[in-house]
Amino acid sequence: MAVRIRDAPLSATVSLRDEVTELLQELIRLDTVNPPGNETRAAELLRDYLEEDGVACELYAKEPERANLVARIPGSGDGPRLALLSHTDTVLADPAEWKVDPWSGELRDGEIWGRGALDMKGQVAASAVAMASLAREGFRPGGDLIFVAAADEEVGVDIGLSWLCAEHPEAVRAEYSLNEGAGDRVVIGERPFYLASTAEKMSSPFTLRVRGRSGHASMPGIADNALVKAARMIQQLGEYTPEPRLEPEVSALFEAVVGAPPENAAQVLETARAVDPLAAELVEPLVGLTFSPTMITASQKRNVIPALCEVTVDCRLLPGQPQTEAEEVVREVLGAGDYELEWVEGYGGTRSAMEGPLWDAIVSWVADTEPDAAVAPICLAGFTDSHWMRDAFGTVAYGFFPLRYMDPQVATRLVHSADERARVDDLELGVEFLRYAAQAMS
Numbered sequence: 216m217a218v219r220i221r222d223a224p225l226s227a228t229v230s231l232r233d234e235v236t237e238l239l240q241e242l243i244r245l246d247t248v249n250p251p252g253n254e255t256r257a258a259e260l261l262r263d264y265l266e267e268d269g270v271a272c273e274l275y276a277k278e279p280e281r282a283n284l285v286a287r288i289p290g291s292g293d294g295p296r297l298a299l300l301s302h303t304d305t306v307l308a309d310p311a312e313w314k315v316d317p318w319s320g321e322l323r324d325g326e327i328w329g330r331g332a333l334d335m336k337g338q339v340a341a342s343a344v345a346m347a348s349l350a351r352e353g354f355r356p357g358g359d360l361i362f363v364a365a366a367d368e369e370v371g372v373d374i375g376l377s378w379l380c381a382e383h384p385e386a387v388r389a390e391y392s393l394n395e396g397a398g399d400r401v402v403i404g405e406r407p408f409y410l411a412s413t414a415e416k417m418s419s420p421f422t423l424r425v426r427g428r429s430g431h432a433s434m435p436g437i438a439d440n441a442l443v444k445a446a447r448m449i450q451q452l453g454e455y456t457p458e459p460r461l462e463p464e465v466s467a468l469f470e471a472v473v474g475a476p477p478e479n480a481a482q483v484l485e486t487a488r489a490v491d492p493l494a495a496e497l498v499e500p501l502v503g504l505t506f507s508p509t510m511i512t513a514s515q516k517r518n519v520i521p522a523l524c525e526v527t528v529d530c531r532l533l534p535g536q537p538q539t540e541a542e543e544v545v546r547e548v549l550g551a552g553d554y555e556l557e558w559v560e561g562y563g564g565t566r567s568a569m570e571g572p573l574w575d576a577i578v579s580w581v582a583d584t585e586p587d588a589a590v591a592p593i594c595l596a597g598f599t600d601s602h603w604m605r606d607a608f609g610t611v612a613y614g615f616f617p618l619r620y621m622d623p624q625v626a627t628r629l630v631h632s633a634d635e636r637a638r639v640d641d642l643e644l645g646v647e648f649l650r651y652a653a654q655a656m657s
């Protein structure tokens with residue numbers, strides 16, 4: 216794979232801004248839609264790019280076409296290791312919905328267009344440029360500076376970071392890590408905040424098996440329709456709102472915005488609604504578990520009343536909240552009845568402390584970059600690869616990649632959607648932040 220960036224005769228004078236722009240364009244042009252992924256293309260491009268500046272690279276692949284890249288600037292002593300985490304796969308894109316070819320990497324009005332620009336090839340490119348530029352300058356951290364461009368984050372069939380943590384732990388072990396998840400600049404009240412994610416809810420979907428008795432659909436009275444029974448339960452779960460609970464991240468977020476710690480969770484919700492609808496949207500999923508019924512199957516025949524109806528419920532638990540507790544809630548909401556509950560899986564639900572050198576680095580970078588702004592921690596309602604690092608090594612893992620110039624609400628709508636694009640200004644800022652964090656940790 217040719218890396219055109221360094222073919223330019225004046226490469227020494229190419230700015231980091233140009234470098235990250237071109238690298239992101241090249242990454243977007245490699246189709247890594249998962250499935251099937253084919254992330255090896257991206258891993259090889261990044262390896263070729265990084266090795267030119269002497270960064271040691273290793274490809275780890277459970278399947279040859281789906282390699283993970285791990286690059287490293289070795290530390291000089293026994294300082295803490297910092298891992299810059301990312302993933303190279305993307306979700307699919309339907310060109311018919313887009314204004315440009317989703318794999319064009321077109322630069323238009325200061326924005327780079329294409330699938331993965333925000334989620335998350337932009338951060339992949341910025342991390343690689345931070346590594347390469349630091350290596351060029353002879354940067355020697357105290358502990359290893361590690362860059363992981365993992366495969367398979369979007370689907371999760373255990374060939375990406377989860378597999379690396381289990382099968383090649385020494386390659387990726389780190390005391391600290393930075394990943395996707397947050398970094399958005401939001402204005403709450405009148406003040407700007409940069410969100411830093413320090414925790415994630417647990418993705419904990421379950422299947423509800425509702426039992427009845429089959430019969431001919433022409434005579435409903437002789438049967439017991441499982442689909443009709445399930446409908447009532449779906450409604451009950453859909454209407455459920457949990458008793459609000461005060462978690463440390465929400466408490467710290469409140470304190471950052473209001474200036475004093477909250478008394479209870481109800482006060483947080485009330486204040487959030489009064490301050491800003493955006494604040495309320497942020498906080499509501501973080502004060503309790505959520506149920507979202509999303510899939511249903513019942514009879515396979517129009518004229519047969521189903522004896523069984525299966526409802527899949529997307530359920531998110533607070534960090535550390537056990538499934539047994541959620542099951543009690545479900546039984547309380549639904550009451551007694553002909554149903555069984557089966558957990559499909561449980562991923563995530565981990566947190567890191569909102570203090571220490573990496574936290575301080577984020578806080579001081581924000582203070583330097585925009586003195587009026589502050590950092591606010593957040594628990595993510597979704598799941599990222601940070602979980603695997605926390606789980607395997609007790610890594611202090613944060614989601615932080617600054618998004619200052621693009622409106623975060625616009626960005627949120629573009630992720631996994633048509634016309635995804637990233638502002639070059641944000642990418643340049645991202646490179647600056649990652650370089651700053653690496654230097655602050657050394």
Ligand SMILES: [Zn+2]
Pocket residue numbers: 302334335368395
């Ligand atoms: Zn992502």
